[in-house]
Every structure is written in structure tokens, then in C-alpha cells.
Amino acid sequence: MRDRLYIDGEWRAPVRGGTIPVFNPFTEKVIHQVAAGGPDDVDLAVKAAAAAFPAWKRASGSVRGRFLSAIAARVRERKDELARLSSLNNGKPLAEALIDMQDVATSFDYYGRLAVELDREQDAAVQVPDSAFRATLRREPIGVAGLIVPWNFPMVTTSWKVAPALAAGCTVVLKPSEVTPIVELELGAIADEVGLPKGVLNLVTGLGPDVGAPLTTHKDVAKISFTGSNAVGARVMAAAAQGPKAVSLELGGKSPIVVFADADLDIATECVINGIFFNAGQMCSATSRLLVEDKIAPRLMERVIAAARALKPGDPLDPATTLGPLTTRAQYDKVMSYIARGKADGLDLILGGGRPEGLGTGWFIAPTIFGDVPVSSPLWREEIFGPVLCVKTFSNEDEAVALANDSDFGLVATVVTNDKNRGERVADAIDSGLIWINSPQVIFVETSWGGFKASGIGRELGPWGLDAYLEVKHKTRRLKAA
Numbered sequence: 001m002r003d004r005l006y007i008d009g010e011w012r013a014p015v016r017g018g019t020i021p022v023f024n025p026f027t028e029k030v031i032h033q034v035a036a037g038g039p040d041d042v043d044l045a046v047k048a049a050a051a052a053f054p055a056w057k058r059a060s061g062s063v064r065g066r067f068l069s070a071i072a073a074r075v076r077e078r079k080d081e082l083a084r085l086s087s088l089n090n091g092k093p094l095a096e097a098l099i100d101m102q103d104v105a106t107s108f109d110y111y112g113r114l115a116v117e118l119d120r121e122q123d124a125a126v127q128v129p130d131s132a133f134r135a136t137l138r139r140e141p142i143g144v145a146g147l148i149v150p151w152n153f154p155m156v157t158t159s160w161k162v163a164p165a166l167a168a169g170c171t172v173v174l175k176p177s178e179v180t181p182i183v184e185l186e187l188g189a190i191a192d193e194v195g196l197p198k199g200v201l202n203l204v205t206g207l208g209p210d211v212g213a214p215l216t217t218h219k220d221v222a223k224i225s226f227t228g229s230n231a232v233g234a235r236v237m238a239a240a241a242q243g244p245k246a247v248s249l250e251l252g253g254k255s256p257i258v259v260f261a262d263a264d265l266d267i268a269t270e271c272v273i274n275g276i277f278f279n280a281g282q283m284c285s286a287t288s289r290l291l292v293e294d295k296i297a298p299r300l301m302e303r304v305i306a307a308a309r310a311l312k313p314g315d316p317l318d319p320a321t322t323l324g325p326l327t328t329r330a331q332y333d334k335v336m337s338y339i340a341r342g343k344a345d346g347l348d349l350i351l352g353g354g355r356p357e358g359l360g361t362g363w364f365i366a367p368t369i370f371g372d373v374p375v376s377s378p379l380w381r382e383e384i385f386g387p388v389l390c391v392k393t394f395s396n397e398d399e400a401v402a403l404a405n406d407s408d409f410g411l412v413a414t415v416v417t418n419d420k421n422r423g424e425r426v427a428d429a430i431d432s433g434l435i436w437i438n439s440p441q442v443i444f445v446e447t448s449w450g451g452f453k454a455s456g457i458g459r460e461l462g463p464w465g466l467d468a469y470l471e472v473k474h475k476t477r478r479l480k481a482a
């Protein structure tokens, strides 16, 4: 495990010294100390990235694409070890961490291909309605990108930013979460292994106010891409306004899953369970509000409860474990306080509501379900970010759509129905960036990721993810002087 900052192709101690403890959420013990970076380190990293920018920008897309493919290949070769580190630090079951590493490699491969395509598309003609002129389009990298990520899917979120930024020709300063920096530091080692030019990728670990904040105000950073909470996202956007810098925000969610009476109950159960208990519910895309048509509510809930009871909490490194602990003590306390609030308000606690039995250490919370939750309850309205499902019944499609849209957020939604037309109609009526129909939360790198309303600004993944790091430049030439 690494304990230094990766700046300009070298592993360096932070300028003012200091370390931050990193925990294993299963043992609750400190497993490592990482460097506590500060504003001076951010400045060094940004200077290195700015110095590396002209050559990286000039390199062809094919050259950049080859580096990205090499990173993907290295992630695949090291996937078991990286997944183990991620599981150890984040608490996610090993099988989930392995899925993450596959997604990381896929992102680097995909954006490697888009980098090559970018070359081909440069200077394409743009149709203009006057034959005396010829217009062409170039897309150029914005500059140094400051990338700030959270702790729930550390490597996945990182790859969704680093891969398109590098493909576009931006150079990068990455700030991992102080909670889960261990696996992301390995990206520095991988950059070394594949011979990425010095300064193209820099990693500065540290606390938000010490590293994230100076990154958002640094005059030589042209773009900030942030994934995290709404509270910090608002600060990031305000800070970036001073540049101004381009900003992308991937924020919170309180997403609905809508199950109609004609649904296949096995599929519905799979979607409900996957949408709230994967990664112990610590997902921005958690479908934490279950809307079920009243006619089938008892039958669906019977299955959901049985499936939730069958989840096996335990050591995340044990292949039999399907429910890990929450990643931090603070998150455990936060989720427990929502559960306590639900109990104090007299909500109908159908399942869970505390620690699972038989476990010594670990920030575990049992799969928890509250039934018939009023729409005014904070449990219904606020992002809990843990294994807590709130349920409500509806009696017709209009009511379901109205309830689904009654939220400040709009990240994702799931619709479960055997009526194809209704599936499309309801998906079209819900205000969210991504809708799954009869599907668990499958994410393809080719499709977009990002939210409506308070869930954020901009999109990651697909070509939209690349656009976030590109400026648009048109050239208009008069063909013949009059």
C-alpha cells in the first residue's frame, strides 16, 4: 500500500508532512496511513499537469488511445489484487469489487477507442447555407482537469473521469476520497508501468478542505469534475465560478422503483434487492423508494423480505458474503440515525432496523425496510445512502408517476411491468437521467450517466463523457475574396 503523493511521475512526501488513517470497515481497525496533501502539493501537481498539457494535447488520439488501452490491460492483469484492496478499504464484497475492476478496464478501453475516433473527426466540414464559406469543426482539450471523487465506488468513479479526460487530451490532478485512497494510488503505479508521460496524471490524497478546495480555486485548473454530496457540490460550483471553470457535478439521488401489478415478481424482486442492497445501499443510484401497485404489494413484499433475509453479511473477503459493512463509522451513524427517526416517528418497520446478529466487529446494518412511509418523512425525501428501503403503494399509473417525480432528485429510476407500452410511457414520464425497464442496475459505458434536477449537472460515460473535457472550435473560411 502506497503512502505518498504521485506528482510529475514521482512518489513524493507531502510538503508539510502529515498522514491520514485509513480503516478496514470490517475490522474497524486502521490498516494504513496515507499522505495528507495540502495546498502546496495541489500547486505542485497542477504545475506538473500544466507543463505536461501542451505535449499531451498535441499527441494524436491514437497515441493517447494506446496508453488508455495499456492502462485497461494492466487493470485486468491486476484485477484480483486491486479488487482485494478495494474490498479491504471500502468493505464491499469481493465479487462486487471484481465487477468494479471489470468496469474500470472497460472504461479505459472504451475511451481509448474514442480518442482514436476523435482524430478522425477533427476538421470535419460543417454545413453552412452560403457556398462562399467553408466551416470546419475541431474539438480541443479544455486544459488541466481537477477530478474529485467519493468513496462508494472509488475506482469506477475515478475511471469515468480519468479515462475521458486523458482521451480528450486533458492532463489530470485526481483527488481520491480520504476514506478510500488505497486502490486509486495504484493508478499512479499503473501510469508508471505503462510509461504515461510525467505530469499527465497526478494524484494528491488528503482532506477535502486541504486538497479538494484548493483544486477548485487554482487558477491553472480549467475544468472541475466532481462526484459527491450536494452540500460539497454546491461549494465546488461556487468556487469554480471565480475562474470561471467548466464544472460537471454528479450528486445525490433518492430514486424510485415502480412495480406494476402485471410485473414478473421474480424480476421485480431482483430489481428491488439489487437497487438497494448492492454495495450496502451506498449508491447514488440506489432505488430507495419502492412504489408498488396495491394489488400485488403483499405478494411482492413477501418475496422481497425473503430475498433480503437471504443476504449474508460477513467478511467482505469471504466469497460467501453478499452484504458488507458500511464504509465509514460516520456513514453507519448517519444511517442508524435515519432508522431511529423512522422508529421514533412510528413508521412501520417491516424488516431489520439495526445490526445483523452474530457479527463481532464491522459497521454492519441489516437490510431494513419501512412500509407505508409518508411522503413528508425525511426517510422518503432524503438520501440515506445505506441499506434502507422505503415502501409505498399506489393504485394507478398517474399516481405512480406523480409519486416517482415528487423528489428534488432525478438520477435514475426503475420500472417493472410486462406491458411494453406502459414501460416506455412511464419511463418517458419520469424525470431522471437513466431509466431501467425490467432490469437490474446494468450500466453500459456507451450510455450516459448523470442526473436531472438536484442530481447534478452534465453527463459522464458515452461520448457525452468525452465532451465534458473538450472545447469546441469552429473555423470559418471565406473561399474567395470578393
Ligand code: NAD
Pocket (backbone or CB within 6 Å): 148, 149, 150, 151, 152, 153, 157, 175, 176, 177, 178, 206, 207, 208, 209, 211, 212, 213, 214, 216, 227, 228, 229, 230, 232, 233, 235, 236, 250, 251, 252, 253, 283, 284, 285, 383, 385, 411, 451, 455, 456
Ligand atoms: P463528499 O461530498 O463528502 O466528498 C466527495 C469528495 O469531495 C471527497 O473526495 C472529499 O474529500 C471532497 N471534498 C470535501 N470537501 C471539499 C471541498 N470543500 N472542496 C472540494 N472537495 C471537497 O461525498 P462522499 O460522502 O464522499 O460521497 C457520497 C455522496 O456522493 C453521496 O451524496 C452520493 O450520492 C454521491 N455520489 C454521486 C454519484 C453520482 O454519480 N451522481 C456517484 C457516487 C456518489
